């Protein structure tokens with residue numbers, strides 16, 4: 368038995384979880400690979416603490432597929448106590464103050480399935496936060512990133528490009544920018560000296576006044592996933608936009624149906640949970656029962 372590092376596989380795991388893990392949090396991930404010994408080359412590091420793996424892209428793909436499947440598991444299929452004592456110790460050692468919610472019996476509504484909460488929009492604060500009431504307390508949901516999460520998942524399901532009525536003219540594109548646009552499915556034709564015409568754009572951007580800026584942003588790099596994040600961010604309701612109760616309720620319901628409602632694609636948390644029990648504790652409600660306030 369020997370401990371080794373595999374920076375490539377580490378990176379694969381981190382990238383596979385980048386759009387679902389909160390920023391600056393790192394997953395603990397157990398991956399069991401059955402690899403024939405002759406596929407491992409030990410001559411990478413004098414202390415043999417790193418290896419070369421033959422057919423690395425194949426193993427990276429296996430890990431990606433496994434993580435994607437694991438992310439789709441709902442809480443209902445998780446065993447009540449999935450962790451052996453050894454694994455439990457490992458989790459504790461790896462992050463002393465971290466709290467890992469592995470049991471569905473957890474009482475806090477913040478840890479219950481977001482999709483199952485009965486949320487009722489009751490107000491908007493600072494034209495940025497939706498105040499939503501539920502039977503055990505209230506949530507504050509940031510409107511921009513909740514909407515961004517909805518749009519991002521739609522774009523992941525279908526990166527839909529539509530024809531533009533009037534092509535958008537781009538100028539001074541570098542070879543790298545042209546290649547980047549092509550890579551995400553946006554074809555551009557040469558339109559004269561240092562000019563190009565884009566005849567298609569992502570559906571969400573096509574009707575926007577800033578479609579040109581958006582295409583330039585997309586041409587500046589990143590993979591398809593980065594383009595989806597940028598497009599979702601640009602198209603999502605801005606903070607500072609007034610919303611009616613009906614609009615807020617609709618947004619909440621669509622957000623609750625997303626696969627990963629907890630974090631936005633940049634890794635920020637989407638909601639803050641204020642549990643009624645925590646409020647009662649804060650207001651020292653137990654001090655006054657039956658006395659001056661009668662509640």
Ligand SMILES: [Zn+2]
Nearest residue numbers: 511515600601
């Ligand atoms: Zn954003």
